[in-house]
Amino acid sequence: MNPDARETWQQAFAPPTTTPVPARVRDLAEGAALEPVWENEIGGLTFRARGVEGVRYIKYGPLNAETSMAVEAERMGWASAYTPVPRVLAVGADDEHEWLVTSGLPGLSAVDPRWTAEPATAVRAIGRGLRALHEALPVDECPFDWTVPARVANAAGRGIVLPPALREPPPIERLVVCHGDACAPNTLVGDDGAWSGHVDLGALGVADRWADIAVAAMSTEWNYGPGWQDALVEAYGISPDRERLAYYQALWNAT
Template sequence: MGLMLEALPQAVSRWLQGYEAEPVTVGMSGAGVYRWRKAGKPGLILKIRPDSHDPDPGFRLAPEAEKMRWLSAWVPGPEVLEYSQQDGCEYLLMTEIVGRSGAENWPPEERPRVVVAIAEALRKLHSIPLERCPFDQRLEAKLAQARQRTELGLVDLADFDERWQGKSAEEPLEVLLQTRPTDEDLVVCHGDYCLPNVLLQEGKLSGFVDLGRLGVADRYQDLALMTRSLTSDLNPQFGEGWDRVFLEAYGIREPDWTRLEFYRLLDEFL
């Protein structure tokens, strides 16, 4: 991404006079992410991606910019300062959210409060009237993205569970289609609700990031990914049992484990 930083679009670079960049390595958005600092000024965040025609909006910055602007009317988050395209790349410049990522190594005594805050933040997002949300991420749309990405060879099989290693993407896709739920409990979903994408300050939500997949979807889309994130080897500060703490704080004592597994498998294609 170095060359892209040396030749930023003018619309972006005009915001960055006197700032210095440092790479951000937390998270798995797939974009080049840079934090920009200047004495006495709030921090800025710049995301850079090669232009893409990927059917999954999570791999493009234009949908993310649009969704960030829309969501800002409902919950705290970064302000979009500029979106530009130049020389085969997308550039998204935004304000930096003040807060700590859910993925940080929180002290043991703070972890229950953090998980409760993450659940409360999700309830707030899910309470937005879905009829006001113009972005469709219902199951039909998500399955269409999964099919297209499989046909285009874009699915990263290396990220699949051990069960699918050595197999083609068509096999788990067939399982996905056969186990599709017959209904959806629709809300406004984040779409990639995992620990690095929630920022907290003083025990409350300070903002969401990586919003390219935001849209109307089954609430289990978000529940599935956060429960997986809390019990993943990537977040050993949490681990076994924290998924239930999160679900109970959200308001679910008897989760639909089959639906959780379905949405985790769906996420493997996106």
């Protein structure tokens, strides 16, 4: 995400309550009350479904290889054995659209107004939650790759030619299973101010932990204003590494 697009992102986060509900979403909701909670840049929608069986989330959007819901479902299914992530209830597609239904988790997004009003608490939860994710997911058992060569190849497949400087990353400091999109919205925060889970795991894979840390730190600027990057890194439990932060933030913006 372009860091200059904060206003656009905020608009995408909260679609109008009058947003039309696709017929497929109504079928998947099985009579539950629906509330639109997210619209992304390619027209994908996420609805909260409240019914007698609790809260579910229904993602629905155009087929798109870069944001495949089937890919996300596979990664969430793997990660759910080790850390709090949504449970996959259904996934499917037709000729034009795809959908994913997941269980709800306790807590609110770290960019809910409840937490944007308390940025110190939110940033601390994001940093600690990211460290917990990295410690919980076993690198040796992870079948998914998010290393720089994999990302460079993925970008090339989408017609993006990266400058030579971005094709030569700093030496790996520590391999972990990265979230892959560790932006602030994807950490959930409980009533106690502690992280309670992670969502949107479509790019999860093995990489240097700074690939996640850099993006999480950068996203604090978009969501809480300047001055929070170092606080996030410190909440993670390490000191800022300027070279790796700069590299992985530039890679994120370029891809």
